[in-house]
Amino acid sequence: MRRKHSIPIAIGSAIILLLLGTMVLLGFGNSGLFLNRNRVNPSGTGNPFGNMGGGQRIMGSGGSNNLSQTFTPLELQHLTQNVAKGATVHGNTVHYISPHAEIIAVGAPPGRPGMFWQVDGKVNPTIIVPEKSQITLVFADGDPGQNHGWELTTAAPPYPRMAMMTGAVASPGAFIMPVAPPSGSTWHGATITFAAPGPGTYYYICPVSGHAQQGMWGRFIVS
Ligand SMILES: [Cu+2]
CATH class of the missing domain: 1.20.5 (Single alpha-helices involved in coiled-coils or other helix-helix interfaces)
Structure with missing residues (x-):
């Protein structure tokens, strides 16, 4: 046999x-x-950096950034208007009720000077999501002449110049490598999905050196 x-x-x-x-x-x-598994899915549901985070630092992780998604300012405006369906806004706090939060984050679009996030139409708002949420984050760089990326970090302000070297990515996949600045009305960006980390306070920042230090950050609370 x-x-x-x-x-x-x-x-x-x-x-x-x-x-x-x-x-x-x-x-x-x-x-x-x-x-290919690291590429951002153009349909908007990809998780381009799913192999990162989980307490790992992200230094030296370059190379998998792909500019595979673009938006027009008008498209982003429409997306931002849709956010209201799943969230309530009090002052500068956007409170998601839905466990499927859709967040629209635009890096320093024209209309206001300085380094800041326009998130859901607000400037550096505090975002609150329910625990165990699944988050879809639509990110675009609206800032002529500046690269921006996005990161959900465990590190609290004040931030040093190299903010991305402090703390860790708060949830696997909650990171977008910097993208190119807008070319005309074509704004580069990406869409990622990630699970909310455990209850607590986190921060969304721009990982480009100096940007979080200059004000490109906001609170992100999981309750
Ligand atoms: Cu930036």
């Missing part, structure tokens, strides 16, 4: 080894299949 099976097993093993070898080669190539 053992002998009869040994030849098919040997052939099977050889095929599996060949396949594995091919996959490893592809995975390390620049145009490798495996890099």
